[in-house]
Each structure stands twice: as structure tokens, then as C-alpha cells.
Amino acid sequence: MQLEISGISKQYSASVWGLRDFSLAVQPGILGLLGPNGAGKSTLMRIIATVTRATRGQVKWNDQDALGSPDSLRSVLGYLPQDFGVYPHLNAVEFLEYLAAVKGLDAQSARQRIDELLTLVNLADARKRPLGGYSGGMKQRIGIAQALLNDPQLLIADEPTAGLDPEERVRFRNLLSELAGDRIVILSTHIVSDVEAIATDIAIVANGTLVAHASPEDLLRSVQDKVWEWMVPSAELTPTRQRFSVTAIVRRSEGVQVRVIANAQPVPSAVRAVPTLEDAYLASLFAHRTGAAA
Numbered sequence: 001m002q003l004e005i006s007g008i009s010k011q012y013s014a015s016v017w018g019l020r021d022f023s024l025a026v027q028p029g030i031l032g033l034l035g036p037n038g039a040g041k042s043t044l045m046r047i048i049a050t051v052t053r054a055t056r057g058q059v060k061w062n063d064q065d066a067l068g069s070p071d072s073l074r075s076v077l078g079y080l081p082q083d084f085g086v087y088p089h090l091n092a093v094e095f096l097e098y099l100a101a102v103k104g105l106d107a108q109s110a111r112q113r114i115d116e117l118l119t120l121v122n123l124a125d126a127r128k129r130p131l132g133g134y135s136g137g138m139k140q141r142i143g144i145a146q147a148l149l150n151d152p153q154l155l156i157a158d159e160p161t162a163g164l165d166p167e168e169r170v171r172f173r174n175l176l177s178e179l180a181g182d183r184i185v186i187l188s189t190h191i192v193s194d195v196e197a198i199a200t201d202i203a204i205v206a207n208g209t210l211v212a213h214a215s216p217e218d219l220l221r222s223v224q225d226k227v228w229e230w231m232v233p234s235a236e237l238t239p240t241r242q243r244f245s246v247t248a249i250v251r252r253s254e255g256v257q258v259r260v261i262a263n264a265q266p267v268p269s270a271v272r273a274v275p276t277l278e279d280a281y282l283a284s285l286f287a288h289r290t291g292a293a294a
């Protein structure tokens with residue numbers, strides 16, 4: 001099972017590109033597609049899901065052309081888009097029965113599958129409640145249930161935790177982790193903590209291009225001995241931000257503790273810190289912006 005993205009580009013106008021020459025090979029597991037808002041993540045997800053046409057490039061599913069002949073991919077695809085809508089007057093069962101019919105599932109198989117999925121996403125007790133009364137987290141769980149109706153081999157979730165409270169976010173991440181198994185799960189997000197705990201592979205995207213693709217461990221190793229911390233007075237925070245690649249600040253009674261990415265000790269008082277995935281992510285973005293500016 002493999003998804004291969006080769007040279008995908010998406011042009012919206014003469015000067016506006018959503019993606020430029022994007023290539024990536026994805027194996028079973030959870031791929032965290034990480035990047036700032038507007039980086040091109042949703043455009044890529046829609047192209048993979050065969051919802052949007054690419055300007056050029058190729059997507060292959062198990063060596064078959066998924067863009068030229070999309071049926072082979074669509075039959076094994078589960079897709080939770082960023083803007084997932086529901087019919088507010090339908091309850092969970094009615095909504096899922098409708099989508100199961102759209103996907104071509106027979107009624108008997110659909111009923112059994114819906115019962116299994118509502119239990120899986122912890123909504124069995126709310127199965128008869130109108131979806132208009134669901135919380136944001138409950139709607140996202142219905143979203144993942146509809147994406148799983150056909151037991152997909154490829155599951156795409158685009159910014160699935162946007163607007164969720166911390167508890168719902170953790171619950172949703174755990175659910176995706178349980179679902180991974182022998183399927184490919186692509187989790188697109190700008191929130192590092194969403195991928196930190198569950199991703200087996202991470203692709204960092206910026207300005208429509210692939211900035212880095214590695215395991216979480218390799219990304220952490222890339223900033224080993226390059227993360228520094230020291231204390232500065234509040235008045236020096238702005239000049240420090242201008243001089244260094246600051247990844248975090250913490251206010252203390254004695255001043256501001258800054259966290260910086262640098263190849264060498266930036267100031268005499270700086271001490272090395274244990275790197276985090278957020279440090280690695282921001283370091284990749286800093287390097288990309290520096291290269292683009294050059």
C-alpha cells in the first residue's frame with residue numbers, strides 16, 4: 001500500500017500558486033502534514049482526495065494513476081475536509097445512513113457499520129439527537145465516522161482539531177492513533193502538538209513547497225545542540241527577536257526567558273536546552289524563509 005505524489009503544482013492565477021512541484025511518498029502509518037495557515041496543505045489534501053484538479057503533476061495509488069482514473073482511489077478513501085458540514089435536523093443515524101447510500105453501501109451492511117462506528121467514536125448514546133445540537137467535538141467525531149463508513153485504506157483529516165477544546169483535541173488524536181493500523185492516515189494541521197504524540201512521519205510544508213520530510217526522531221536530531229535559552233530584560237525582547245530565531249518566550253519575575261535556534265552559542269549567558277518537535281518545526285520554517293529571502 002503506497003501513495004505517491006509526484007511534482008504536484010496548483011496555479012490559481014498568473015502569479016498565485018497554491019502548490020509548486022510537490023513530491024512525497026507515503027507509507028502506512030500516520031503522516032503529520034504540518035505547516036502554517038495558507039501553506040497549501042488543504043489544496044494538497046483536496047487534490048489527493050480527487051476533489052480539486054492539479055495544474056500539473058501526478059498522484060499514484062498503488063502504482064495506479066489516481067487523478068486520471070480516480071475510482072480506484074475513491075473506493076478506498078475516507079475524507080474529513082476542513083469545512084465539514086452536517087444537516088442539523090438529521091440525527092447521527094439518519095445522517096450516516098444517507099452518506100452510506102451515497103457511497104453505495106447496501107442498507108443492511110450500512111446499519112451494522114453505523115452501529116460499530118457510533119460506538120467507536122463514543123456517540124452511541126447521542127445517536128438519536130439532532131446534529132444541530134452537537135458540540136464542535138461531537139460534530140468532528142461524526143465527521144470521522146462518515147469518513148470511515150467504507151473502512152478506507154487511505155484516511156485524510158484536514159485540520160480536524162480546529163476549534164476543539166484541549167480535552168476534545170486529545171480524544172480526537174487518540175482516536176486517529178487507534179485507527180491507523182495498516183492504513184495510511186494523513187493528518188493536516190498547523191498545531192505541532194496534534195502530530196507530536198501520534199505521527200510516525202512528518203512532512204513540513206511552507207509556501208506550497210515541501211520543506212522537510214522525516215520521522216519525528218530525525219527532526220529532533222536536526223536541532224540537537226542548536227536550541228538555547230537565556231534571560232533578558234523585557235526592554236531587550238524586541239531587539240532579541242530581531243537578532244535571533246526565537247521559538248518561545250516565558251515571562252519570569254526576573255525578566256523574559258527566551259528560547260532560540262542557533263548553530264553556536266548566541267550570547268555568553270545562553271545555555272543549551274533539550275529540543276522539542278516545535279523547535280525542529282520552527283527551525284525548518286526559519287531555514288526555508290532565509291533561503292527564500294536569499
